[in-house]
Amino acid sequence: MPIQIPADLTIVTLRDSGRELPQRFTEAYARTLLQRASELLQARADIAFRAGTCERVVEEMPAGTRSDVVDDAGYHFLSAAHRAGSGVRVLLVDRVSRPELGGESVAQTRVCLVPYGADVGSTSRFLAHEFGHLLGLDHADAARREGPGQERQAAAWMRNLMNSGALHPDAELTPDQVRQARSSDLARRFGGP
Ligand SMILES: [Zn+2]
Numbered sequence: 001m002p003i004q005i006p007a008d009l010t011i012v013t014l015r016d017s018g019r020e021l022p023q024r025f026t027e028a029y030a031r032t033l034l035q036r037a038s039e040l041l042q043a044r045a046d047i048a049f050r051a052g053t054c055e056r057v058v059e060e061m062p063a064g065t066r067s068d069v070v071d072d073a074g075y076h077f078l079s080a081a082h083r084a085g086s087g088v089r090v091l092l093v094d095r096v097s098r099p100e101l102g103g104e105s106v107a108q109t110r111v112c113l114v115p116y117g118a119d120v121g122s123t124s125r126f127l128a129h130e131f132g133h134l135l136g137l138d139h140a141d142a143a144r145r146e147g148p149g150q151e152r153q154a155a156a157w158m159r160n161l162m163n164s165g166a167l168h169p170d171a172e173l174t175p176d177q178v179r180q181a182r183s184s185d186l187a188r189r190f191g192g193p
Pocket residue numbers: 100103104129133139163164
């Protein structure tokens with residue numbers, strides 16, 4: 001049996017000056033992404049993310065944050081307003097101010113953020129990468145240095161699910177990463193070793 005972690009989905013539509021902004025996520029698409037991300041992590045680490053609740057909310061961003069997209073301050077506001085239950089929470093928003101908000105800092109809140117992407121493959125890999133952070137994994141290339149002799153290492157990073165850049169279609173996890181994820185605080189809540 002895989003470690004099974006419940007994942008609640010919250011589709012957040014922004015409201016600006018009394019007007020709701022576009023939101024392309026549907027509940028069906030959100031559930032599809034979760035299923036695909038879960039399949040990916042189950043195949044590599046025997047950790048599954050099971051669909052919990054799915055809700056839609058409308059939020060007006062507070063002063064000091066951008067009101068038209070979710071920026072870093074907006075992510076902190078949303079993750080405080082929509083806390084994780086027993087497992088994790090995925091906030092699905094239409095647009096963000098930069099590609100990866102929260103990133104390596106999300107393991108404490110157990111809340112991650114996914115901007116809309118029309119491609120199921122790349123968007124579900126992005127979600128699986130965010131789940132990797134929730135499982136305590138840092139970027140594989142965090143120790144990247146400039147200079148010669150790193151070509152082979154760089155090629156391995158580019159195929160890794162925790163690469164900081166674009167994610168390879170066959171994105172993999174190393175045995176060390178699998179061990180680390182399965183013994184993370186989050187995995188241990190749900191029966192990890
Ligand atoms: Zn990341």
